Amino acid sequence: MLHHIPKLMIVVAATLAFVGSAPTAAHDVTVGQAWSRASPKGAKVAAGYLAIENHGTAIDRLLSASSAAAAKVEIHRMSMQDGIMTMRPVEDGLAIPADQTVTLAPGGDHIMFVGLNAPFEEGQRIPVALRFERAGRIDVDFEVGPVGAKGPRLQIASNASQVAVAPPPKPAPAEEPFFTHICGTRVMADVTVMPGRHGPVEIVVKLEDGDEKPLSVDALSVTLSNLDKKIASVAAIAERLSSDTWKVRMTAATDGKWSLALGIDMGPGDRIDVAAPILIE
Ligand SMILES: [Cu+2]
Incomplete structure (x- = not known):
């Protein structure tokens, strides 16, 4: 009999989480295949990739992202300018056109975890809150693959109980690089x-x-x-x-x-x- 209780608690928690973040247009945008790579020793950053599907009839924009695992999470756009590959954070958001899927993959636009609180380790799940202009907040876990991984592993259905939350960032020193x-x-x-x-x-x-x-x-x-x-x-x-x-x-x-x-x-x-x-x- 006792073994039913944890299940019930998970259902309640999931319902609350949904109510707490339920924006009206959230069902128009789904995110999946969110993955990252184990970070090499000493790395302060890690890239993240995912697929964002907009099955609504209006354009949406990924405006920002945040995570407890890094000091900040940026959306990086890559483009060629005068023969130089230029990387800069997006300023007006990453457009997700109506009825399309935008896939962030190595070599192109990506999510950047800057100032890692701890190195990403294979098998970890990194919780990220994505903020969309229309869909509002969507939470997703980035699954960490091995060093040098080239794509997402098979997504394993699971509840959020194994999420690793890193400690908050340290205060910045006075003479900051x-x-x-x-x-x-x-x-x-x-x-x-x-x-x-x-x-x-x-x-x-x-x-x-x-x-x-x-x-x-x-x-x-x-x-x-x-x-x-x-x-x-x-x-x-x-x-x-x-x-x-x-x-x-x-x-x-x-x-x-x-x-x-x-x-x-x-x-x-x-x-x-x-x-x-x-x-x-
Ligand atoms: Cu980057």
Whole structure:
């Protein structure tokens, strides 16, 4: 007799969860196949992918996302600008056209977990709250596959009892470095600018391949260009710290919005350029 009680509790909890987040148009949008990868040692970011289906008659937009597992969750858009693969957070949301399924997959737009509270481990489920313009909030668990996974595993139906919630983020130190993640189709770069203030800065770049595994390249150059003020771009060749990590000292002459571009020599005749905006105080 006792073994019936937990079941009943789950049903009640599920009903409450639905009532608590029930937006009128939620049934028009369904999300599935949400997955991520186990993070390599020391990684501060992880990408997430999913399929979003809009079976309504009006366009919807994925506006933002959040998770207890990371300091912030961004929606990253990738596009080509002047031959440079550019990654930037979406500002007006990711459009999900009526009667269509938008699939976020490696090499394209993706969800970015920035500032992981703990590394993602295979088998974990990462709870994420997605916010849509029309459908409102939709909760989904991202299933963590192995390092270098290329797609979602088979979805296993389960209740939410095994969700791993990481501790809340630590307060920021006073002299905070600026951190960003640049995503290209063949490379991803974790970029730390220390300090995140104008003047002399040290930039450390850690490279991963398209499957988020450590990437060793022949050479790396860094170019800083100011987007607000008329300041000549500065470029420098980075020095190798380890097989996948590079360091360079440069000067960001003023505060504001800069573009940080990486020229990555993958091998003879194979160069990749990626760029992303950075904010210097
Ligand atoms: Cu990204």
